[in-house]
Amino acid sequence: MTPDESSLGRCPDCGEPIPSAWLLVEYERADGTEGVWAECPSCEDVVAPE
Template sequence: MWDSDIETADPPLGKCPTCDVTIPAANLVVAYDRDGDWPRMLAECPDCSDAVNPV
């Protein structure tokens, strides 16, 4: 039987550093890796519409 309590949505990317609004995974524009560094992301904030690096 299917369990409706299982979360199927992607977790949010983080918060906008400008306006502190949670950025959903669907707003991801680009993600890339750098040698020896954490993956970087660029996403559109749903509130201020800026392209930001979620924190």
């Protein structure tokens, strides 16, 4: 992992940062905003990063 790697946010379950490399799905919500699902490398859950 490189130091300048961007983060998608934090895992809502364990609070650890989720690197962008762990992105699974990127989608557009009905209100036009972007949503993502990613796998947390720490707890191994699929989550919507916060």
